[in-house]
Amino acid sequence: MRTLRIAAGVEAASLALMLLNLFTVHVEAASSLLGPLHGTAYLVVIATAWPAANATGAGPGARWLAVIPGIGGLLALRRLDAHAAANRTSTPQPTGE
Template sequence: MHPRPLRIAAHVELTSLAVMLANLATAHLKPISSLMGPTHGCAYLFVVIATWRLTSATTATRAVAVIPGIGGLLVLRRPNLPGADDQHPEDPSRHQQGRRSVPAPMNSVAFARRTRWKGSHR
């Protein structure tokens, strides 16, 4: 299973919980509670079931998924998920195909090491 549906459900779970708590702390409007309660419950169940279906999920990962609200986001931070390399979009080769990649900015120590390695003298 690809982690994208899990990522979406984890964000829906956290957002719906935040909306429910904000509603509870302020106006406590029944329509918001009626909408967000089932939304949060479905997202929570989806996160738990999707995590349990992952073949690479360890016992600790499955236990973390049961935490309401943030369990899904904590599962996504675990390094043993399939497609974990897809969570790092800063790889320039994926997004700049056919373009020359621009090196990352460096501090003075890294610059000194790089120029020393190329053999430039001052």
């Protein structure tokens, strides 16, 4: 999950920076750096979200959210975290008796 969190953040940030660069100064060097960075982060998000969804039992929704470019990793993380939180609250806690 840690790798997914980092990759999702890098993917979203690199897309925002690419769009900012495109609509403002359009520096070619920035595009040359950010394009491959974004693409790699996107692939890492997909590659880590699919097994994480299987391991947590979050279902296919989290896997398919990861495929959305730009924000998919963040959406998948949100779904995985919500599923993990629901599982924590529904598990009976030992009473110690």
